[in-house]
Amino acid sequence: MAAELEEKTDRYEGLLADALDAAEPAAPAGTPLAEAADDCLEMARSYLDDGRHFRESGDPVNALASFSYGHGWLDAGARLGVLSVPSESHLFTV
Numbered sequence: 253m254a255a256e257l258e259e260k261t262d263r264y265e266g267l268l269a270d271a272l273d274a275a276e277p278a279a280p281a282g283t284p285l286a287e288a289a290d291d292c293l294e295m296a297r298s299y300l301d302d303g304r305h306f307r308e309s310g311d312p313v314n315a316l317a318s319f320s321y322g323h324g325w326l327d328a329g330a331r332l333g334v335l336s337v338p339s340e341s342h343l344f345t346v
Contacts, residue, residue: 261303261312264319268300271326271343278336285334292329296322 275293279285299322306315329335330346337344 257312257316261307261316261319264316264323265300265303265307267343268296268303268319268322268326271323271337272296272300274341274343275326275329275335275337278334288332289329289334292325292335295325298322299325 272293275296277286277289277293279289299318303315303318303322306312306318326335326337327345330337330344337346339346
């Protein structure tokens with residue numbers, strides 16, 4: 253079970269990092285929607301950092317949860333239309 257958790261945590265960390273690289277704000281700068289996009293990206297980055305911290309602290313369960321929540325922020329931003337993401341990709345559910 254520990255090996256499965258480690259593999260899944262590795263995979264989710266990589267997915268979140270790749271998704272952050274692929275996501276871009278979709279709204280014009282200075283608009284409320286651009287602020288929402290920035291918030292989504294900042295939350296995803298923060299959860300990526302938190303997950304890495306939990307991992308280094310020997311807490312893979314919270315690391316995996318952090319990576320999952322971070323990705324959820326990106327998916328939400330993409331579904332709301334405030335983030336532009338690749339449509340032909342395994343990184344997003346849109």
